[in-house]
Amino acid sequence: MQADKQDVLKRLSYIEGHLGGIRKMVEEDKYCVDILRQTFAVRKAIEKLEALILENHLHGCVPDGIKNGREEAVIDELVQLYNLAGNR
Amino acid sequence: MQADKQDVLKRLSYIEGHLGGIRKMVEEDKYCVDILRQTFAVRKAIEKLEALILENHLHGCVPDGIKNGREEAVIDELVQLYNLAGNR
Amino acid sequence: MQADKQDVLKRLSYIEGHLGGIRKMVEEDKYCVDILRQTFAVRKAIEKLEALILENHLHGCVPDGIKNGREEAVIDELVQLYNLAGNR
Amino acid sequence: MQADKQDVLKRLSYIEGHLGGIRKMVEEDKYCVDILRQTFAVRKAIEKLEALILENHLHGCVPDGIKNGREEAVIDELVQLYNLAGNR
Known part of the structure; x- marks a missing residue:
């Protein structure tokens, strides 16, 4: 995780806050x-977070790894x- | 939410703890x-929580509502x- | 399956045609x-078909069953x- | 699509047959x-087919493309x- 770290942390905060609201409702x-x-909304937020992290991974570690001999692992x-x- | 309230709250705590761990990793x-x-594991835990809440809803509010004139809304x-x- | 039978059959034909196209591509x-x-598009079409059948089921068999003593099974x-x- | 072409075609045949059975049920x-x-089973079969095609893609076209100047597109x-x- 290099790029977009602040964006990922902001999304995590939002999800944590949302879960706190769900706890109160329960x-x-x-x-x-x-x-x-509300739980569906949280799940969707987590899926967006995953998409963001995966996109970073695909643009960064994947091509780097393939060019540097880690192809099979990547x-x-x-x-x-x-x-x-x-x-x- | 009547039944299984404690189970739902326990699962929420687990998910919140898991998210805290993810924050630390980031x-x-x-x-x-x-x-x-880890985010996939959290998403799976939320899906299980949803299944539990929905099951409660299907066994409780749904038949009650249908028998008490709220059929269309339910x-x-x-x-x-x-x-x-x-x-x- | 009573209502919307023609709609369901039409969607099935569309999905079958789409799969034939995928076979040719392969x-x-x-x-x-x-x-x-193309396979993602087919999957989405099947999900829509399922949503349609489920909606019929929820509006028909479910309230009927609950009012006629089949609550637990439904x-x-x-x-x-x-x-x-x-x-x- | 190079490798596993026969496996993909066999899975497509299975899915087409399954859909024919669903048509008859409707x-x-x-x-x-x-x-x-049955539609859920078909959807699952399509997801498995997708996983197989994607796995081929990841093991073949992706590393090839990245090493041959198509990194951004891939x-x-x-x-x-x-x-x-x-x-x-």
Whole structure:
């Protein structure tokens, strides 16, 4: 993680704040549909964060690694990340 | 949210702790692939939390609402939740 | 499946035609990125089809079943469908 | 698409056959939950097909492209594929 570190940290703060709000809703016995709408929003925010980190990785470590003899490791990691991302 | 409130709160605590760990990894410039593995795990934990809340909702509010004249509202909410869950 | 049967069949035809196009691309050794763009489009079309069938189910069989003594079976099916939809 | 072409074609045949079965279920007015179980299975089969094609792409075209001056194009495609895969 080099570039966009501040953006990633800002998004993490936002997600943490959002989760705190969900905790309060649960503690106050809010309607479960309203809670679910918030958890979906958090999940979407995490997916955006992942897309950002992956994009950095693809533009930075992947070409660097391939040009510097780490091709097999870098590619295996990408295959693994894709499978993890899709819960496969 | 009635039943399983304690379980939901415990899962939220776990997710918050996990996010704190990710923040630390970002601050310490850890390798982005290792960070992504952790964000995928957090996303999976949120999906499990959602499944739990939805299951409560389906077993409680949905049949109650349908038997008590809120059928249209309850069904419309379910359609909306399904679409939100799939990011559609 | 009562309502929207013609719509569902039309979508199925579209998806089958799309898959035939993908088969041709594979046979002609097209660039894999172009093939993937098409499989993603097919997957999206299937997800839309599922959303349509589920919406019918939620508006028809679910309230009917709950009012006619099949509550437990109907709800258990919904929980199972949600988990299947998310590959959980 | 070079390697595993036969495997990809076999999976496409399987998916096409599966869709034909779903068409028959719809035409015969089968229970929508049973139809949805089949569409989820088809979707999963398409996701596996995509994972296979992507893995070929990552092991073949990506390192080749990066070593042969197509780095920017190859990386941009991967970012785009990741976003398409997640319906983002």
